[in-house]
Amino acid sequence: MMQHTSEKLIPPTQVVAFGAMRSFLTRLSTTRLVALAALALLGAGALAFATDPHGLRQYDRLSDELSRLEDENAALKAQVELGRRRVRALHGDDAALERVAREMGYVRDGELLFELR
Numbered sequence: 001m002m003q004h005t006s007e008k009l010i011p012p013t014q015v016v017a018f019g020a021m022r023s024f025l026t027r028l029s030t031t032r033l034v035a036l037a038a039l040a041l042l043g044a045g046a047l048a049f050a051t052d053p054h055g056l057r058q059y060d061r062l063s064d065e066l067s068r069l070e071d072e073n074a075a076l077k078a079q080v081e082l083g084r085r086r087v088r089a090l091h092g093d094d095a096a097l098e099r100v101a102r103e104m105g106y107v108r109d110g111e112l113l114f115e116l117r
Helices: 010-025 031-050 056-090 094-103
Strands: none
Touching: 056 094
16 A cells, blocks of 8 residues: 655755755865855845945945045144134234234224224
8 A cells, every 4th residue: 555645746856956965065064064154145245235226336425425524524623723723823912812803893892883885
């Protein structure tokens, strides 16, 4: 009497391929198997990063923006340093301090300012 199985039959070509892969995997040590899996994941991630429109292109765009902002930041730092030097130069020089204050529109108490247009 023949026993009935509910398993699907696999074509012989798939059995050979599966057997070869199984044989290959059983010969690998656990460390090498983990390294192989990590390498496969790394490759898949790199491929996804390179082909995703928000991956490599966005990285390039953000890299350019970072460079532009670093240049702008350096220019602003130079302006701040120049302002600090001007403030230090004004300490102790009352005439220069008054001149700068007047250039900024300040007047002494009791003075009248006439703006002519």
